[in-house]
């Protein structure tokens with residue numbers, strides 16, 4: 742009875758070993774129930790209906806233009822035709838919905854890797870712009886090769902700040918409406934990012950952590966700054982990875 746759980750996971754490890762070239766920053770789909778829970782989670786934080794949030798999930802899931810852009814840029818990347826082809830957003834659906842609901846003027850994502858979050862977030866900003874809400878995305882990364890997906894029209898609303906994330910944040914001087922922490926995943930580094938941006942936050946600012954399944958730093962920072970904290974846990978399907986999540990800090 743107990744072995745059925747690790748055996749199921751082992752089957753996924755073998756499948757992944759033969760079919761995927763992702764050895765870090767794994768992508769996967771989430772179960773239907775998990776997506777519904779994520780919609781309720783974001784609805785609770787933002788005060789919107791879960792139906793509105795589900796509509797935003799559909800909007801990005803059905804965005805063929807963005808998916809084709811990602812596939813095209815991936816094909817040009819160092820892994821080229823060997824790279825995984827299917828576009829899977831996982832918890833980033835939630836990031837998209839936050840941008841669509843909050844209509845932020847400034848979004849920062851620390852740690853961008855290929856730029857999957859970057860293009861998705863810029864795509865949300867472009868949709869907001871169509872509705873009259875202008876916003877800008879800033880991604881940070883220490884790797885000069887990072888962010889190769891952020892090209893074309895998506896780059897119009899986004900910019901990458903190369904170098905150590907905390908160094909970039911120290912130089913940043915605009916109020917931050919939405920902040921996503923996904924760079925160096927050491928707990929102390931994560932905490933220092935929050936401390937660095939504190940003077941740029943206001944009561945409307947929302948902070949997301951991509952580290953909260955293993956780190957309590959955003960919860961602690963929220964306690965110290967009189968903010969609320971909630972956590973949503975991903976439930977990937979057809980993958981051995983147990984999932985990450987979204988920690989959120991808000992007033």
Ligand SMILES: C[S@@+](CC[C@H](N)C(=O)[O-])C[C@H]1O[C@@H](n2cnc3c(N)ncnc32)[C@H](O)[C@@H]1O
Pocket residue numbers: 766833850851852853854855856857858859881882883884887904905906907923924925926
């Ligand atoms: C998990 S990946 C980011 C994934 C990305 N947010 C996404 O949606 O796919 C972490 C990234 O953080 C970057 N990184 C690690 N340490 C960093 C630091 N001190 N400053 C800036 N970026 C850093 C890495 O180069 C890597 O690209």
